[in-house]
Amino acid sequence: MRKQLSAIVVICTFFFFAGSASAQKLTLMLDWFPNIDHLPIYVAQEKGLFAERGLEVEIISPSETADGLKLAASGNVDMAVSYEPQTIIAASAGLDVKVVGRLIEHPLTTLLFLKSEAIKTPKDLEGKKIGYTVPGLMDVILKAFMSINGVDNYEAINVGFTIVPALVAGNVDAVMGPFKTYETVTMAHQNLEADYFELEKWGIPDYEELIFVCGARTLSEKGESIKGFIRAVETATAYLRKHPEAALKTYLKALPEADSRVETDAFRLTLPFYAAPGGSNAAAWQQFADFSLQHGLIEKPVVTEDLIHIW
Numbered sequence: 001m002r003k004q005l006s007a008i009v010v011i012c013t014f015f016f017f018a019g020s021a022s023a024q025k026l027t028l029m030l031d032w033f034p035n036i037d038h039l040p041i042y043v044a045q046e047k048g049l050f051a052e053r054g055l056e057v058e059i060i061s062p063s064e065t066a067d068g069l070k071l072a073a074s075g076n077v078d079m080a081v082s083y084e085p086q087t088i089i090a091a092s093a094g095l096d097v098k099v100v101g102r103l104i105e106h107p108l109t110t111l112l113f114l115k116s117e118a119i120k121t122p123k124d125l126e127g128k129k130i131g132y133t134v135p136g137l138m139d140v141i142l143k144a145f146m147s148i149n150g151v152d153n154y155e156a157i158n159v160g161f162t163i164v165p166a167l168v169a170g171n172v173d174a175v176m177g178p179f180k181t182y183e184t185v186t187m188a189h190q191n192l193e194a195d196y197f198e199l200e201k202w203g204i205p206d207y208e209e210l211i212f213v214c215g216a217r218t219l220s221e222k223g224e225s226i227k228g229f230i231r232a233v234e235t236a237t238a239y240l241r242k243h244p245e246a247a248l249k250t251y252l253k254a255l256p257e258a259d260s261r262v263e264t265d266a267f268r269l270t271l272p273f274y275a276a277p278g279g280s281n282a283a284a285w286q287q288f289a290d291f292s293l294q295h296g297l298i299e300k301p302v303v304t305e306d307l308i309h310i311w
Contacts (some may be wrong), residue, residue: 023056024225029068031081031134033061033161034255035182036266037104037210038081040274042254043247044236053228065134065160072214073097078222079214079229084207084280085297086137088289091307092298098219099285099308101212101230102275108181108209109138110196111145113174114167122149122197125174131159131166133177141204142176144295148203164190179209181269189262207288208280209273219309227311234277244271279310 030038041059044050050057060077062068068080069087073095081103090097111130113119122145130146132138139156146154159166159175163183166172178184180196187194200206212233214226240247248267252260285304292298 023051023054024222024228025056025058026079026222026225026229027058027060027077028229029060029062029071029077029080031062031068031083031210032065034059034258036251036263036270037108037179037182039247039251039267039270040103040233040236040240041081042251043240044232046250046254047236047239049232049235050229053225053232055225055228055232057229066136069097069213070095072218075215075218078218079212079226081210082213083134083137083209084211084285084288085141085292086134087211087213087307088285088292088302088304089137089140089298091302092292092300096216097213097307098216099211099213099280100219100226100311101233102208102210102278102280103212103233104210104270104273105208105275106273107198107200107204107207108179108270108273109141109176109199110178110180111142111174111176111199111202112163112167112178112180112183112194112196115193115195119174119195122146122151122202125151125154127153128173129155129157129171131157131163131172131175131177133160133163133175138177140297141199144292144297145176145197145199145202145204147295164192168192181273182266185266185269186262188265189259205288205291206284208275208285211280230311237274238277240271240274280308282308 069082069090071077072080087097087099132142135158142156157172163175163178164187184194282305289302289304293301
């Protein structure tokens with residue numbers, strides 16, 4: 001009997017480690033510190049949806065806001081959360097990057113400022129100091145926004161992650177890049193009244209706010225695993241639509257250091273924006289790429305059918 005039990009233990013141990021060894025490891029770099037925009041990723045992780053597809057996913061926060069796409073394109077991480085405009089800019093510059101999935105399907109980005117009688121239209125920003133969050137993206141978007149709205153004189157300052165401190169200290173008068181579903185909430189919880197210009201209402205076309213990207217070589221080598229990752233996130237998104245409170249609880253369990261009050265309020269605002277299943281629309285992306293070329297966001301044209309991978 002002892003020999004039989006020992007044999008069973010050995011066999012079980014073998015299959016446990018064999019199963020662990022066979023799991024495909026993927027590294028995912030976020031676009032920002034972990035926040036409610038990433039909820040489907042953490043739900044997929046915590047609910048075992050990645051594991052069900054034979055995946056072991058390591059989620060990494062960036063040191064700098066522009067890191068993820070560059071590291072994914074070079075293969076230093078397998079995947080990254082990025083932005084449609086950033087990806088088009090990167091493709092125009094020659095980076096071999098592929099769009100493989102969606103996370104947030106409409107713009108959340110704003111030009112954010114403390115509520116003031118002095119700022120009512122973009123023209124009121126003439127001569128002001130304007131912060132931006134993601135170098136190589138939000139400074140470029142800022143330039144286009146100001147040009148379209150007739151603002152000729154302003155100073156652009158990289159504030160990175162320090163959006164609210166920069167505004168409160170008066171280092172900048174407004175910031176390009178904060179989300180209407182998140183920074184407005186964090187400010188409200190600090191008794192600060194925010195106001196903002198929504199980009200799509202002031203001349204910037206609709207676009208997909210957050211997407212998943214990888215390098216072309218990574219897609220070639222790990223395509224099935226990346227497809228499994230995207231399908232797991234889609235399953236998690238479907239789950240959160242049916243069970244929003246349970247999904248939020250799962251997310252907060254995964255990130256106990258998060259401010260549950262801020263995250264809960266931000267979740268309610270973000271819920272309508274999580275992407276529906278299906279890939280990106282190449283024709284809609286082409287419209288934004290053409291706009292980008294017209295307004296100087298990019299120097300070389302981008303054919304979005306070559307950029308977007310359809311599963």
